[in-house]
Amino acid sequence: MARRSDHNREELYALAIGAARQIVESDGIKALTARNVADVIGYSPGTLYNLFDNLDDLIVHLNGSTLDDLFDKVSALEQSGDPESDCKALLGSYLDYLNDHPGLWYALFDYAIPTTMTVPSWYVRKIERLMEILRVAIAPLYADTQMDETARAASVLWAGLHGITSLSNDGKLQLVSEDDVEDLASFLVTTFIAGIQSRARQ
The missing domain is CATH 1.10.357.10 (Tetracycline Repressor, domain 2)
Structure with missing residues (x-):
């Protein structure tokens, strides 16, 4: 089950960037999706959009x-x-x-x-x-x-x-x-x- 409140915003941000890095390092930029990042960190994709405007914003970060x-x-x-x-x-x-x-x-x-x-x-x-x-x-x-x-x-x-x-x-x-x-x-x-x-x- 996806976690909802285990981490504060700063911790979630670090988790998301770390997951994005992991995905890109292993499978390339084409594999980087909100769902894949969410699956790695154990949160819903919607949580990511509280941190980033969209996938492009995540990639910029x-x-x-x-x-x-x-x-x-x-x-x-x-x-x-x-x-x-x-x-x-x-x-x-x-x-x-x-x-x-x-x-x-x-x-x-x-x-x-x-x-x-x-x-x-x-x-x-x-x-x-x-x-x-x-x-x-x-x-x-x-x-x-x-x-x-x-x-x-x-x-x-x-x-x-x-x-x-x-x-x-x-x-x-x-x-x-x-x-x-x-x-x-x-x-x-x-x-x-x-x-x-x-x-x-x-």
């Missing part, structure tokens, strides 16, 4: 927790001040997370928030603090007054790395290269930073 996990992982790295070394260390940590949690990674980056749904400000902040780590890594390549250029470069580098990892995660990387994802991503970091340094010398 799940992805928010994944962003927290990613931030905790990459922010634990101590940056040396050498852009190439630091970017490659961040890349390695990021790829480790992808390999350990492919289902969560897929849900985070392949799920499209509906155009009718406003992206929560807290969600945007979680993304921004991740991007800030990359901006700090490449900041030594720019003058302190070039904040916009630094941010733009971080966005471009991130987009390139994401493209490589997405192709790899979808099993399509071999269509464009015989190199593995680590080698291609590392090469991108090296050439991207070399390009910035070359421009600075001109």
